[in-house]
Amino acid sequence: MSIRRDHSRFRDIVRGKIRENFKKYVSHDELIGKREKDYVKIPVPYIDIPRFKYGPKQQGGVGQGDGKEGDAVDGGDPQSGEGQAGNNPGEHSLEVEMSFDELADILGEELQLPRIEPKGSKIQSQKTEYSGMAPVGPDSLRHFKSSYKRALKRYISSGIYNPKDPVVIPIRQDFRYRSFKTVTEPQANAVVIYIMDVSGSMGEEQKEIVRLESFWINTWLKKHYKGLETRFIVHDAAAKEVDEETFFRTSESGGTLISSAYKVCRDIINEEYPADQWNIYPFHFSDGDNWSSDDTKLCMKILTEDILPKVNFFGYGQVESKYGSGQFYKDLEKEYPSNEKVVLSKIKNKEHILASIKDFLGKSR
Amino acid sequence: MANLTPELEKARQKILAIAKDFGLDFYDTIFEIITYDQMNQFAAYGGFPVRYPHWRFGMDYEKLAKSYEYGLSKIYEMVINNDPCYAYLMEGNRTVDQKLVMAHVYGHCDFFKNNKWFAPTDRKMMDTMANHATRIRRYIDRYGVDEVETFIDHCLSLENLIDRYSPYIPKSSERGRPEEEEKKGSLFTSGKEFLDEYISSAAKFRAGDHHSEQGQEEHMRIPERPERDVLLFLMKHAPLKNWQQDVLSIVRAEAYYFVPQGMTKIMNEGWASYWHSKMMTEKILSDSEVIDYADACAGTLAMSPMSFNPYKVGIELFRNIEERWNKGRFGKEWNECTDIAEKKSWDKKLGLGREKIFQVRRDYNDVTFIDEFLTEEFCVDNKMFVYRFNNRTGQYEVDTRNFPAIKKQLLFQLTNFGQPIITVENANYKNRGELLLRHLYEGVEMQTNYMEETLKNLHKIWKRPVHISTTIDNKEQFVGYDGKELSHSDAVSA
Numbered sequence: 001m002s003i004r005r006d007h008s009r010f011r012d013i014v015r016g017k018i019r020e021n022f023k024k025y026v027s028h029d030e031l032i033g034k035r036e037k038d039y040v041k042i043p044v045p046y047i048d049i050p051r052f053k054y055g056p057k058q059q060g061g062v063g064q065g066d067g068k069e070g071d072a073v074d075g076g077d078p079q080s081g082e083g084q085a086g087n088n089p090g091e092h093s094l095e096v097e098m099s100f101d102e103l104a105d106i107l108g109e110e111l112q113l114p115r116i117e118p119k120g121s122k123i124q125s126q127k128t129e130y131s132g133m134a135p136v137g138p139d140s141l142r143h144f145k146s147s148y149k150r151a152l153k154r155y156i157s158s159g160i161y162n163p164k165d166p167v168v169i170p171i172r173q174d175f176r177y178r179s180f181k182t183v184t185e186p187q188a189n190a191v192v193i194y195i196m197d198v199s200g201s202m203g204e205e206q207k208e209i210v211r212l213e214s215f216w217i218n219t220w221l222k223k224h225y226k227g228l229e230t231r232f233i234v235h236d237a238a239a240k241e242v243d244e245e246t247f248f249r250t251s252e253s254g255g256t257l258i259s260s261a262y263k264v265c266r267d268i269i270n271e272e273y274p275a276d277q278w279n280i281y282p283f284h285f286s287d288g289d290n291w292s293s294d295d296t297k298l299c300m301k302i303l304t305e306d307i308l309p310k311v312n313f314f315g316y317g318q319v320e321s322k323y324g325s326g327q328f329y330k331d332l333e334k335e336y337p338s339n340e341k342v343v344l345s346k347i348k349n350k351e352h353i354l355a356s357i358k359d360f361l362g363k364s365r
Numbered sequence: 366m367a368n369l370t371p372e373l374e375k376a377r378q379k380i381l382a383i384a385k386d387f388g389l390d391f392y393d394t395i396f397e398i399i400t401y402d403q404m405n406q407f408a409a410y411g412g413f414p415v416r417y418p419h420w421r422f423g424m425d426y427e428k429l430a431k432s433y434e435y436g437l438s439k440i441y442e443m444v445i446n447n448d449p450c451y452a453y454l455m456e457g458n459r460t461v462d463q464k465l466v467m468a469h470v471y472g473h474c475d476f477f478k479n480n481k482w483f484a485p486t487d488r489k490m491m492d493t494m495a496n497h498a499t500r501i502r503r504y505i506d507r508y509g510v511d512e513v514e515t516f517i518d519h520c521l522s523l524e525n526l527i528d529r530y531s532p533y534i535p536k537s538s539e540r541g542r543p544e545e546e547e548k549k550g551s552l553f554t555s556g557k558e559f560l561d562e563y564i565s566s567a568a569k570f571r572a573g574d575h576h577s578e579q580g581q582e583e584h585m586r587i588p589e590r591p592e593r594d595v596l597l598f599l600m601k602h603a604p605l606k607n608w609q610q611d612v613l614s615i616v617r618a619e620a621y622y623f624v625p626q627g628m629t630k631i632m633n634e635g636w637a638s639y640w641h642s643k644m645m646t647e648k649i650l651s652d653s654e655v656i657d658y659a660d661a662c663a664g665t666l667a668m669s670p671m672s673f674n675p676y677k678v679g680i681e682l683f684r685n686i687e688e689r690w691n692k693g694r695f696g697k698e699w700n701e702c703t704d705i706a707e708k709k710s711w712d713k714k715l716g717l718g719r720e721k722i723f724q725v726r727r728d729y730n731d732v733t734f735i736d737e738f739l740t741e742e743f744c745v746d747n748k749m750f751v752y753r754f755n756n757r758t759g760q761y762e763v764d765t766r767n768f769p770a771i772k773k774q775l776l777f778q779l780t781n782f783g784q785p786i787i788t789v790e791n792a793n794y795k796n797r798g799e800l801l802l803r804h805l806y807e808g809v810e811m812q813t814n815y816m817e818e819t820l821k822n823l824h825k826i827w828k829r830p831v832h833i834s835t836t837i838d839n840k841e842q843f844v845g846y847d848g849k850e851l852s853h854s855d856a857v858s859a
Contacts, residue, residue: 005418052804055809060753061673061778062673062752064673068763069764073752
């Protein structure tokens with residue numbers, strides 16, 4: 001139906017609007033709030049074709065019903081049927097449902113992100129597809145067209161086909177049935193491990209940035225891996241695994257021992273995600289203040305020996321805060337000057353989220 | 366899309382016979398059963414199965430589909446003014462609803478065929494619309510969807526700037542410069558686009574054609590008289606490419622097609638409701654269907670405080686007219702009678718009601734209908750009032766129940782469809798080929814942000830600065846757009 005095309009055209013225009021204002025949406029936590037299972041609701045300004053018309057509030061109209069002079073007429077907006085009132089742009093906004101897939105597409109186009117190439121995986125999944133034909137099968141799967149064709153062929157080749165009386169009667173051997181084949185395909189498993197520093201120096205604003213950034217990273221990775229798993233670790237001087245809710249809400253305070261978190265991360269990977277079967281993406285967000293240089297050394301050791309060999313890449317996002325020194329970034333930079341598996345990014349404020357996502361996901365790994 | 370089920374087909378034949386019996390007269394009417402999704406699609410297309418591709422149809426469709434899914438609205442019937450008429454029934458509605466819709470549709474079809482305001486409409490609009498779609502698709506293939514669509518956006522922005530009464534004026538002035546000739550002119554320029562600039566009449570005066578310098582003022586003035594059909598004026602004089610001119614003519618033709626439907630909304634719905642109610646209650650309903658019927662009727666005829674229900678007002682006015690003419694409650698004697706008791710029991714048993722309403726349906730439109738037949742008694746009986754927006758309280762409030770005020774408000778809303786009246790005043794404004802429109806101010810100001818955006822679109826078509834004189838905050842002002850920025854200035858000289 002042609003309305004489908006007009007409709008998708010309209011959706012394209014809406015998507016275009018969202019793309020235009022994408023920067024705004026990226027740093028919009030409202031968006032995350034309106035998250036449903038498969039889609040987000042995005043408020044976009046109403047699209048309307050401008051015309052010369054009367055302002056609705058000036059005009060008034062005729063109604064029917066009870067009420068004395070001066071009584072309020074309820075019902076909010078008058079029906080536009082009589083040409084009295086229209087929608088005021090700006091006052092109304094259109095709420096557009098957009099699936100995570102679409103959102104990821106826009107993110108991808110906007111940042112020109114390359115597609116992710118999953119690590120070769122040894123896991124194979126099997127499923128069945130009805131794509132073939134078989135000479136036997138249940139009647140309910142009988143394929144009329146190929147059965148008829150075979151019967152016709154037989155008629156013609158045996159010379160009994162009469163074009164004037166084109167009756168074709170199939171026999172047992174003509175029948176063909178749909179049949180399934182088992183297909184094996186490689187399955188790409190992926191897990192994202194978010195690690196966040198919740199020490200005293202990480203304030204609300206910093207956490208908000210982490211929240212937004214991980215939302216977008218998740219959106220992007222989800223597009224490439226069905227059934228993406230996420231794990232969350234928070235740490236100050238000690239680290240523990242938490243659920244998503246706690247991850248974003250919790251506010252601990254205290255010192256910072258990054259190694260504690262890396263240890264938990266390492267353990268999770270070792271116990272549950274064998275590297276030959278999983279694509280693993282740890283992301284660490286911190287303000288870059290570690291307790292001691294000894295601990296930093298320990299961190300590097302765990303990274304080099306246990307984590308880096310197993311993961312697709314390791315992302316470190318340093319959120320600028322008033323109190324953080326940002327030393328850890330420099331340490332990592334020094335330790336891994338040309339290691340492709342370590343991706344570093346500095347996030348000054350909300351505006352830089354987009355650039356930081358690009359840092360992380362800009363290369364396909 | 367499917368034909369009627371045998372049961373409905375039987376009902377249709379019965380209703381058809383009854384309708385003809387009552388003297389209704391219509392083109393062949395074809396009923397089709399469609400799904401709710403198709404119904405939404407057709408409704409988004411203004412009732413037609415095929416329209417040119419444009420995103421706004423998609424937007425309308427999304428709105429309709431959403432509100433149907435959320436159970437907020439449901440379209441019962443749709444009928445197209447065409448010969449033959451096409452009408453759609455929604456799959457899955459109760460049989461009694463389908464019967465009601467069929468009876469209602471025959472009422473509409475009779476109105477389409479016989480109301481004189483519909484006389485100039487294209488009765489093959491179904492084909493014409495399909496034709497328009499083909500033409501626009503061809504332009505899209507040739508010039509790209511973005512370019513064509515953007516241009517359509519600009520045209521639609523000006524869609525309401527037509528002269529709604531022009532189809533009823535015998536074509537003399539316009540025929541003096543037949544459109545055919547205009548077309549030929551543009552065909553001539555077609556091959557050599559680079560010459561267009563120098564050939565088209567618009568370009569001539571835009572470039573400040575002073576060859577007729579000895580000519581008087583009138584010669585400089587285009588149009589000679591203010592022109593209400595702004596779209597026609599643009600077609601003739603704006604520097605458009607051929608395909609753009611054609612697209613503009615399509616938008617204009619479709620806008621004109623829908624004019625009579627807007628012009629007779631109250632009457633048309635009233636007439637159809639009058640007949641479905643008469644036919645259903647007197648001839649069609651079986652005992653078991655009465656409750657469902659009453660329920661459906663109560664829904665369509667419900668009044669709501671903020672909206673004025675054309676079905677309700679229309680049907681009541683027709684019934685009122687029928688009663689008055691049956692009882693002879695009209696004319697000098699009736700008007701001069703001051704005795705309330707006598708007026709109440711006034712019945713001359715003339716029986717002219719039926720004849721009168723048929724005459725009314727032939728000759729009137731909403732404006733004349735309300736003007737002539739809306740009576741004070743009627744307003745009181747139907748609890749009508751005028752509401753206004755109160756800036757102090759920030760809400761709409763009942764303003765008055767005074768009869769003249771109600772009538773005035775209604776007529777104002779109906780005249781020109783509640784759209785501002787705008788004319789082309791001068792196409793050589795400031796002697797620089799700038800376009801000046803004038804809004805004939807009648808006490809209601811235009812919405813400024815919409816006006817500004819519309820001016821920008823107009824500029825895209827005229828390609829020279831455009832202005833409109835209008836009233837903002839009780840002051841006459843000129844609003845202009847020169848392609849870069851908007852300007853507001855007090856009216857000094859036109």
